[in-house]
Amino acid sequence: MIARAAFLKGMIVATGGLDIWSSPAPDAVPTPIAGTPVLVRVATTDGAITTLDVETYLRGVIPIELSPGWPAAALEAQAILARTYAIAKKNLTRGYDLVTTEGDQRYGGPQAERPATNLAVEATRGRTLLFAGGPTSVFYSSCCGGHTEDASELWGHAGLPYLRGVDDPYCVSAPDYRWVRTLPLDRACAQLADKLTAPLTGVDLADADASGRPRVAMLRGAGVVTVTMPVTELRERWGTDVVRSTWLHRVIIDATQAVTFVRIEGSGRGHGVGMCQWGARGMALAGADAGTILAHYFPGTAVSGG
Numbered sequence: 001m002i003a004r005a006a007f008l009k010g011m012i013v014a015t016g017g018l019d020i021w022s023s024p025a026p027d028a029v030p031t032p033i034a035g036t037p038v039l040v041r042v043a044t045t046d047g048a049i050t051t052l053d054v055e056t057y058l059r060g061v062i063p064i065e066l067s068p069g070w071p072a073a074a075l076e077a078q079a080i081l082a083r084t085y086a087i088a089k090k091n092l093t094r095g096y097d098l099v100t101t102e103g104d105q106r107y108g109g110p111q112a113e114r115p116a117t118n119l120a121v122e123a124t125r126g127r128t129l130l131f132a133g134g135p136t137s138v139f140y141s142s143c144c145g146g147h148t149e150d151a152s153e154l155w156g157h158a159g160l161p162y163l164r165g166v167d168d169p170y171c172v173s174a175p176d177y178r179w180v181r182t183l184p185l186d187r188a189c190a191q192l193a194d195k196l197t198a199p200l201t202g203v204d205l206a207d208a209d210a211s212g213r214p215r216v217a218m219l220r221g222a223g224v225v226t227v228t229m230p231v232t233e234l235r236e237r238w239g240t241d242v243v244r245s246t247w248l249h250r251v252i253i254d255a256t257q258a259v260t261f262v263r264i265e266g267s268g269r270g271h272g273v274g275m276c277q278w279g280a281r282g283m284a285l286a287g288a289d290a291g292t293i294l295a296h297y298f299p300g301t302a303v304s305g306g
């Protein structure tokens with residue numbers, strides 16, 4: 001998982017699920033040459049830096065990103081994306097290329113390896129996702145909720161054609177396809193304390209983008225809107241585990257219980273840009289291969305020959 005990273009405008013977003021990273025300049029990204037090992041320098045949390053063949057690195061990443069019990073085509077699509085990501089992160093100006101946490105992709109080391117995910121890495125050896133023959137900026141998240149997000153909506157950069165939102169009928173079985181979470185009202189207010197000028201009495205959602213995700217939350221206090229903020233900020237403040245995506249359907253104050261709660265209803269888990277992992281699983285179960293899965297989530301791209 002890639003949980004936090006800076007994108008083109010240097011914005012920091014947290015999405016839970018998988019996330020984003022600094023898009024490299026195209027000419028800074030090495031193109032793998034078939035048969036030539038690609039080495040990545042991995043910085044572990046204890047400060048050590050280990051240089052690994054990217055294929056070895058991926059063996060310790062994929063079983064953490066996805067369940068090894070998922071169908072092979074989904075594991076292979078994830079391997080291609082994780083490889084594309086890792087190679088694009090190679091950084092000549094820094095002492096390492098990747099961290100082992102959600103800052104990049106979580107890496108569990110050799111002990112995390114599983115036979116099924118090792119097979120997926122081997123089956124896709126050297127293969128990356130290309131657009132117009134060049135490297136791509138790839139993203140993925142757990143569940144898009146039925147329509148992936150346009151990267152330009154979430155991060156405000158000039159959209160790459162392959163990072164536009166697409167319909168996704170394949171993730172309906174995901175646990176977070178539709179979700180409800182609650183937060184005690186006093187805690188919800190505390191996390192907005194520097195913004196609220198009156199006790200929170202309601203939240204209106206507005207300015208939906210093409211996928212249906214609202215862009216703006218209007219916080220009401222004493223019956224009138226006192227604060228507006230981006231939904232991305234509200235998600236940050238209330239926590240990405242509670243507000244599981246930016247695709248919110250409604251937020252209501254529930255005063256029917258002994259403790260008053262904020263009830264939040266939404267779709268999907270994570271930022272929703274790029275490959276939907278649960279959707280990849282659904283496509284694989286329906287018979288799609290890895291290339292077909294990636295072409296669905298990244299229109300116009302192609303997998304390199306390896």
Ligand SMILES: [Zn+2]
Nearest residue numbers: 144171276279
């Ligand atoms: Zn999806």
